[in-house]
Amino acid sequence: MKGGLAACVAAANAIRIAGVQLNGRLSIHAVVDEEAGGFGAMDAVAKGHLAKGYIVAEPTWGNVLPAAGGLEWVRVTIHGRTAHAGWRFNEVWPQHDTPGRLTPGVNAIELATRFLVALREFESARCRAKSHPLLPPGLNTINPGVIHGGAGLGADGLPMLRTNPAIIPDTAVIDLDFKFLPNETQADVRREFEEFVYNFAQMDPWTREHLPTVKWELAGLYFPPMNTPVDHPLVKSVVARKTEQGRAPEIRGFEAVADSAHYAGANIDGVIFGPDGDGLHGDDEYVDVESLIETAKVIAATTIDWCGVR
Numbered sequence: 001m002k003g004g005l006a007a008c009v010a011a012a013n014a015i016r017i018a019g020v021q022l023n024g025r026l027s028i029h030a031v032v033d034e035e036a037g038g039f040g041a042m043d044a045v046a047k048g049h050l051a052k053g054y055i056v057a058e059p060t061w062g063n064v065l066p067a068a069g070g071l072e073w074v075r076v077t078i079h080g081r082t083a084h085a086g087w088r089f090n091e092v093w094p095q096h097d098t099p100g101r102l103t104p105g106v107n108a109i110e111l112a113t114r115f116l117v118a119l120r121e122f123e124s125a126r127c128r129a130k131s132h133p134l135l136p137p138g139l140n141t142i143n144p145g146v147i148h149g150g151a152g153l154g155a156d157g158l159p160m161l162r163t164n165p166a167i168i169p170d171t172a173v174i175d176l177d178f179k180f181l182p183n184e185t186q187a188d189v190r191r192e193f194e195e196f197v198y199n200f201a202q203m204d205p206w207t208r209e210h211l212p213t214v215k216w217e218l219a220g221l222y223f224p225p226m227n228t229p230v231d232h233p234l235v236k237s238v239v240a241r242k243t244e245q246g247r248a249p250e251i252r253g254f255e256a257v258a259d260s261a262h263y264a265g266a267n268i269d270g271v272i273f274g275p276d277g278d279g280l281h282g283d284d285e286y287v288d289v290e291s292l293i294e295t296a297k298v299i300a301a302t303t304i305d306w307c308g309v310r
Contacts, residue, residue: 003287004057004274004295005030011300024307027051034259037221041259045266053234053306054270055299056260059280062242062291065272066235067134067182068254068261070225072189073218074176075157076197078115079210080108082151082170091168105168106206109149112172115200115212116144119176122196132181134230134253139179146175157215175218182227182253190216223257224265226272237305238273241298249273273298 008028015022029049031040058065083091083105091104119142127138149172150159159171180189197214201207216222228235230251242249254260254272263270276291 001058003277003292004059007275007292007295007299008057010296011303014296014300015303020304021310022307023310026303026307031259037219038223038259038262041262045262050266050268052268054263054268055302056258056270056272057274057295058258058272059274059277060272061276062247063250063252064235064238064242065252065254066228066230066232067132068226068257068272069135069139069182070180070184070186070261071223071257072178072216073221074178075215075218076115076174076176077157077213078108078111078172079212080106080111080170083168085166085168088168108169108172111207112147112149112174118200119144130181130184132183132253134251135181135255139255140181141179143177144174145177148173180225182225184225186224223261226260226264228269228271232269234269234306235271237302238271238298241301245294245298
C-alpha cells in the first residue's frame with residue numbers, strides 16, 4: 001500500500017511539474033486502519049471528502065479491478081441453561097418427570113455445534129445460488145472465525161466463565177466473517193441470514209423459545225460492496241492507459257476488501273489499480289520498482305482523462 005500511495009503522489013507531482021491545469025479537483029487520501037476496518041476512509045467519507053470517481057492503489061499486478069464483495073462481521077449468541085456437569089445425565093438421558101426432579105441443563109455449546117452444521121449447508125446453498133462474473137465461484141463464504149462457550153453472559157457480550165468444564169454452559173458466542181458479492185445488498189444479506197437463524201431455531205423446542213441473537217457490525221466493521229460497471233469511463237481509461245504501457249490488463253474482481261468499499265458505500269464509482277509485489281503481510285514484503293513507475297504513469301494519464309484539462 002505504501003507503494004501504491006507513492007505512485008499516486010508521483011502521478012500528482014508529474015502533472016504539476018508538466019504544468020497541466022486540471023479542469024477538476026485531484027485529492028490524495030492517505031488514510032489509516034484499512035486492515036482494522038477502514039476507519040480512516042470511513043472518517044474521510046463521513047467528513048465529506050468525496051469525489052466523482054476514485055482509484056485505490058492496492059497491489060493488483062497491473063490488472064484493473066472494478067468490483068469487490070462486501071464484508072460483515074456478525075456475532076451469533078446461542079442461549080442455553082446452566083447446570084452442574086454432574087447432572088448431565090438429567091439432560092441427555094430420559095428421566096421420570098417426578099416431583100423434585102432437577103431442572104435439566106441445556107448445553108449451549110452443543111446447540112452451537114448443530115448451528116455450525118446448519119450454517120455450513122446455508123453457506124453452500126448461497127455459494128451455489130449466487131455468483132458474479134468478475135469473481136471466482138464460491139467467494140461468498142461465511143467463516144466461523146471465533147467461538148466462545150461458557151457460563152453467564154457478560155457486559156462485553158461474552159461468557160463470563162470460560163475455564164470450568166464442570167459447568168454445563170449456557171452461552172455460546174460465534175463470530176463470523178461473512179462475505180457477500182458485489183451484486184448483493186446489505187439489506188438482502190442481513191435479511192437472508194436472519195431468516196436462516198430464525199428457521200434454525202424453529203427446529204428445536206428450546207431454541208424456538210430462546211431465539212439466538214444476531215449482532216451486526218461487530219467491532220464496527222462493515223465493508224460495503226463495490227460494483228463499478230466494466231464500461232464505466234474511469235475503468236475504460238485505466239485499461240487503455242495500462243495497455244499503452246505494453247500489456248493489456250485483465251478486468252477482474254478483488255477477492256478481498258479495501259478502502260474502496262467505503263467510497264463505494266457513498267455511491268461513488270471507482271476502481272482498484274496498483275503495482276506488482278509479493279510477501280504481503282510478511283517481513284519480506286516488497287513492491288517492484290518498475291511496476292511502481294508504470295503505475296504512476298497510468299494514474300497520471302487517467303487523472304488527466306477523468307478531470308480534463310483547462
